[in-house]
Structure formats: C-alpha cells, structure tokens
Amino acid sequence: MSSSFRAPLNPSSDEIDLIALCHTLWRQKKLIVLVIALAGLIAAAYAFLATPEYQVSSVLRPAAINELDALNRSDVYNLPPGEALLRVGASLESYDTRLGFFRANQKLFEAFVRPGRTLEQSFEEFNRKSIDLVLPDPKKADSLSAYIKLQMNYPKGVDGVSILNGFIDYAIGIERQQIAADLSVIVKNRLNELNAKMLAARASYDTDKEAKIASLTESDVMRRAQLRDELKALRAQLKTQRMDRMAQLNESIGIAKSLGIRKPSTPSSLGDSDRSGASSTIRTEINNQAIPQYFMGFEALEAERSALLQRKSDDFTEGRIAQIAKELQLLESNRQIEVLNSRENEDIFLSGVEPIRTEEARLRNLNIDMSRLKLVAIDKQALEPLSPIFPKKPLVIGAGLIIGLVLGVILVLFRESLINRRGVFAARKPSPVAPAAVEEESRTAKVA
Known part of the structure; x- marks a missing residue:
C-alpha cells in the first residue's frame, strides 16, 4: 500500500x-x-x-473369518473378508446407494433441502460437500489391517450421527441383499445345470432302453425265423426220408414176393426150406453182415408201407421238432421286454446320477440366514461430537x-x-x- x-x-x-x-x-x-x-x-x-459445523466419522474393518464361514462353506459363493469390505466400501461410495438412502430418509435431510431445488439437486449438494470416503494409503504401512473410514460434516440442527450410522447400515443391507440375490441366481443356475444333466441321463437311459428293447426284439425275430427255417428244413428232410423209405419198401416187397418170403426169415432158413421131411431144428446164426430188408417178408413190408402212406405228419419221428416248437412258444413273449416296459420309476435305474442327486438335494436344502451375515466389522461407530470443527472460536x-x-x-x-x-x-x-x-x-x- x-x-x-x-x-x-x-x-x-x-x-x-x-x-x-x-x-x-x-x-x-x-x-x-x-x-x-x-x-x-x-x-x-x-x-x-x-452456524456451527460438526464432523462425525465411522471406521469399518474386515469381518472375522467365522462370520462368513457359512457362506464360504456352501461351495457356491466365495467371499473373503477383504473382498466383503471392498464391496461394502463400493456400496458406500455408490451414487445410487447414497441417493436411495437420501430418498428413503428425507426427514433426516430436511436441513439440506432448499426451496426451488429438486430432491436430486439437494442431494447433489449434500453428496459433494458433506460426506467423504477415506481409504488407507497403500504406500503407507502404518495400518495393521485394511479399513474404510466414512466421515461427514454437517451443520447444527442435523442429526449427523443418525445419518452416518443409518447410511452405513443401509449400504450393508443393500450389499447383503445383492449377495443374497447373487447367491439365489447361482443356486438357480446350478440347479438348472443339474436338471439338464438329469434330463440328459434320462434321455440316455431312454435311448439305451429303446436300443435294448429293439435289440431283444430283433434277436427274437431272428431266432423265430431261424427256428421256422430249421423246422421247415426238418419236415422236408423227414418227408424225403419217408419217401425214400417207401421206395426201399416197394423194392424189398418186390424181392420178397419173387422169393416167396411171406414171413420174416433168414438166409439160412431160406436155404433149408427146400428140405422136406426133416425134423425141426433150432439154429443159431452168427453173421456180422446186415440181413437184407426183403427177408422181413412182403407182408411185414407191405404193412410198413401202408402205414407210411397213411402218415399225415412226420413231426413225431424227430425229437428236435418238439424242441423247436417249445422254443417258438417261449419266443412268443419276451419277459425281459415286458419288465423293461412295466417299470414305473425309471429314475432309480439311471446310472451315474448319484452325485447329481446328492448335489441337487444339497442345493435345495441350502439355508443361509442372510439377515445374520456380517459383511464387515464396525470398528468405530459415529458418536455425538464434543465440539464443532467450525468455527474455532x-x-x-x-x-x-x-x-x-x-x-x-x-x-x-x-x-x-x-x-x-x-x-x-x-x-x-x-x-x-x-x-x-x-x-x-x-x-x-x-x-x-
């Protein structure tokens, strides 16, 4: 000057x-x-x-490990204490969370409302000037553990203690609701995934069942066809054998008639038949050669031929035909297929689904009381200040x-x-x- x-x-x-x-x-x-x-x-x-201006503050620290043990042991949602503190800090710093608390507790903020301003404009002034979030300096190692400090400046006549403590509880509640919603979505997604695996197991079972039934049916059809073919072949064979036998009989009958062999005889007896007046004798003939059929005599041979001509079926002459008939009758109904089709609860026959059922039962019975979940530890609550920070008289x-x-x-x-x-x-x-x-x-x- x-x-x-x-x-x-x-x-x-x-x-x-x-x-x-x-x-x-x-x-x-x-x-x-x-x-x-x-x-x-x-x-x-x-x-x-x-107007005096006061300042209150509150300090939050990570919660104890046992406070989050129920959530972390669920194997669904993993939330370490440090991460929980950061999530609560992010919620405290969130504009949307602060605005939501401002709207929900308008009576506490009447001193910040100015005529001619909207609710959002009044909140903007409060948010910019009054409340501040303080984080520890990562370059300084003087703090034994992580913490979050929230401080608020307010004029006389405002219940700053209720505002700060209420806002912290509100932010923790919002984050708790978010975790509960995330947990519900994760559990629902896992249940849907397990349900999809069960559906896949059922589809695989149905496919295997249908394939097995088709295989059994095909095997039965093939077996019946083979048995019918064998039966047809056997009958044809027996008929051929009967016709051959009749041809042999006709030939033997002709020889027997030409030799005059009426009754069954032997070659030796045929030679002695020309001797007359001889006393009757008993002969024992040992011969390792088969005696020709015509020695049976044409009467016996004609009787056999007559019987063969009157025969309507040759099935009784072959034991295999009866066995084939038995097998065909058994193949009329496959009991294994009937049992497969008569199953009422097919889920008990699913293979490899025991872990899926165990996990599904565990998730459905998962009961975590989110209202008692302690995300952070409030190391220092906001208390009524002893003196204003402004003005310093x-x-x-x-x-x-x-x-x-x-x-x-x-x-x-x-x-x-x-x-x-x-x-x-x-x-x-x-x-x-x-x-x-x-x-x-x-x-x-x-x-x-």
Missing part, C-alpha cells in the same frame, strides 16, 4: 525513524485500540453467531484481534499521511502579507 506519509528521517541515514514512528503510533493508541476492539467484536460475533477471535491491530496501524499511518500532506499543501500556498516568510517556509518544507 503506497502513501504520501513520510516518517521522520534520521539526518545521518535514509532509513525510517522507528522511534518517531513508534511515537506516532503511541499518540494514536486509542484509535488502534478502538479498531482492535471493533474487529475483535466482529470476530466474536461471527464466532458465536455463525479462539482462533477466529484471535485472528480478528490481529486483523484489528493491522487495520488500526494502517489507519493511523494513513491518517498521519493525510495530515502531513494537508500541511505541505498549506505551506506551498502563497501569502500576500509576508511573501518572504512563505518562501522561507516553502524552502524549509522542500528541504524536509
């Missing part, structure tokens, strides 16, 4: 005469004291009349007194400067009565 005031100079130097300056300030001490008192009064009035009054002192000194110096300037102008003005005296005074002023 420049001024035309000139303090008395020491004749031996160009420096300001501090003694003269101090005398000048001492002469105007009342004015300085008055300015100091006025500034102190204004500062005191501001300190006592300004001693600091404000002290600053006012110092400012008053500076203003008083400046005012005194400025007043003295004006007085000296007025005296210089009066000395330079010419006087008609004593021009010589005025000139001398002007010269003296110039020297000064």
